[in-house]
Structures are given as C-alpha cells and as structure tokens.
Amino acid sequence: MERKDVVDVLRRFREVVLPRGAILDLQVIKPNPVVEVDGRVVCEIDGEPLIGPAVLAARDIDAMIDAGLLVEEAVDDHDVLKYYASGAAVVEEFESSVRIIPEDAKPMLRAIRQECVVRERCRLRRLGVVVPAPAR
Amino acid sequence: VRRLACLRGAAVVEVGCGEGRLTESFAKEADFVFAFDPDREAVVAARERLLPTYDGSVSFAVGRARDVEIPPQPFDLVFFSWSL
Numbered sequence: 388m389e390r391k392d393v394v395d396v397l398r399r400f401r402e403v404v405l406p407r408g409a410i411l412d413l414q415v416i417k418p419n420p421v422v423e424v425d426g427r428v429v430c431e432i433d434g435e436p437l438i439g440p441a442v443l444a445a446r447d448i449d450a451m452i453d454a455g456l457l458v459e460e461a462v463d464d465h466d467v468l469k470y471y472a473s474g475a476a477v478v479e480e481f482e483s484s485v486r487i488i489p490e491d492a493k494p495m496l497r498a499i500r501q502e503c504v505v506r507e508r509c510r511l512r513r514l515g516v517v518v519p520a521p522a523r
Numbered sequence: 524v525r526r527l528a529c530l531r532g533a534a535v536v537e538v539g540c541g542e543g544r545l546t547e548s549f550a551k552e553a554d555f556v557f558a559f560d561p562d563r564e565a566v567v568a569a570r571e572r573l574l575p576t577y578d579g580s581v582s583f584a585v586g587r588a589r590d591v592e593i594p595p596q597p598f599d600l601v602f603f604s605w606s607l
Contacts, residue, residue, distance in 0.1 A: 392588070392589050393607050395589060396538075396588040396589050396607070397607070399588070399589070400536065400538070400588070400603075403536060403598050403601055404598050404600065407599075408597075408598060408599045408600055408601070409528060409599070409600055409601075410600075410601045410602075410603065411527060411528055411600060411601070411602045411603065412603045412607060413602070413603060413604050413605055414605065414607065415605065437605070441605075441607075444607035447607075448607075460527075461526075461527045463526055463527055511524065511527055513527040513528060
C-alpha cells in the first residue's frame with residue numbers, strides 16, 4: 388500500500404466497523420525473519436523492505452490513536468512460522484518477495500533437502516473505534 | 524487472532540487475503556467474510572479453493588483497500604493482513 392494511502396484506508400475501514408467493531412492489524416516487526424532447519428537458524432533474511440513500511444504504518448496508527456479516532460485495546464507479539472519442503476522451495480518463494488535472501492546464502496539453502504521453517508516476528512494490534520461525542 | 528477477537532458469528536472484512544490461507548480460518552467461525560486482494564491470480568486461487576465449501580458465507584473481490592467496493596452491510600471486524 389502506498390504510504391500516503393494508509394491513513395485514508397484506516398479512516399475508510401474505521402467507518403465500516405462503526406460503532407462497536409474493531410480493526411485488527413497484523414504487521415511484521417524486528418528482528419529479521421530467519422530460516423531454520425531442525426530448530427537451528429541457518430540463514431537470516433533481510434526483512435527491512437517490509438519492516439520499514441510496517442514501522443511507518445504503525446506510526447500512522449499511533450497518530451490516529453492520539454487523535455482520538457482509534458483506541459489500542461490489545462497487542463500480541465508472536466512468531467509466524469511457514470513450512471517448506473526444502474531450502475530450494477524457500478529460495479524459490481522469496482524470489483518474488485520484497486524480502487531478500489542474501490545471494491551468498493542461496494547455494495547453501497538450495498542444498499538443503501529437508502523441511503525448512505521461515506520464522507517471522509509479527510505484532511497483532513486490536514484497535515477499537517471511538518465514536519465521536521455528539522456536538523453540543 | 525482468536526486471542527484478540529471473537530470470530531464466532533461475526534461479519535469480517537479481510538484486507539489482503541492473498542490465496543485465502545487466513546480466510547479459511549475466519550470462514551470456519553464467522554457468519555460472513557468479505558475478503559479481497561489486489562492480486563487477481565491469488566484471489567482466483569482462493570475462490571477455487573474455498574467457495575465450494577463456503578459459498579454464501581465468503582465473498583471475494585479483486586481490489587485495493589482505498590477503492591474496493593465493500594458490501595453494504597454492518598461488519599464487526601476488519602483484519603489487515605500485512606497490508607498497511
């Protein structure tokens with residue numbers, strides 16, 4: 388999503404769940420995602436192309452909270468795990484991703500013929516909508 | 524998601540549904556899910572996989588969050604999946 392659209396989109400979907408609904412926002416957060424084999428980290432992925440915009444989007448949400456349009460009701464930080472049949476499958480999927488596997492790690496990953504797990508740290512925020520008080 | 528929101532009986536909008544991996548989890552509990560994504564191929568794949576089971580309770584669209592046409596009904600939850 389274009390950076391300039393974030394606030395407009397949040398405002399639009401805030402209207403969709405008025406007056407008692409909620410917005411859930413799932414974002415990637417630091418540290419960088421990693422590839423694991425048998426619970427051991429074998430490669431770090433450059434997640435900044437996703438993490439950077441996510442940080443900026445979180446600031447936009449914070450600004451809407453400060454403006455009294457949303458209220459943060461809950462936060463849950465957790466790992467998202469995605470399983471791949473092999474290291475080659477990881478490399479193939481990330482060829483079309485904005486996140487980057489270092490070039491010098493690709494041969495090593497392609498040689499892994501057992502299950503790989505990509506672990507990413509994520510934050511889920513529950514945002515309640517605030518109904519403006521009627522004007523007096 | 525279940526730790527932070529009650530999906531049972533809810534009407535849910537999923538922004539950035541991709542191929543519908545989370546849509547299916549929502550559909551199992553929610554009354555209705557409207558899911559969309561700008562990636563047409565991903566939405567086609569989601570439709571093919573989920574509509575045979577959830578037709579009527581899940582609706583898909585191709586579009587962007589700023590201008591997609593949202594069904595004119597009340598919703599309880601909007602879920603942004605890595606999409607802001």
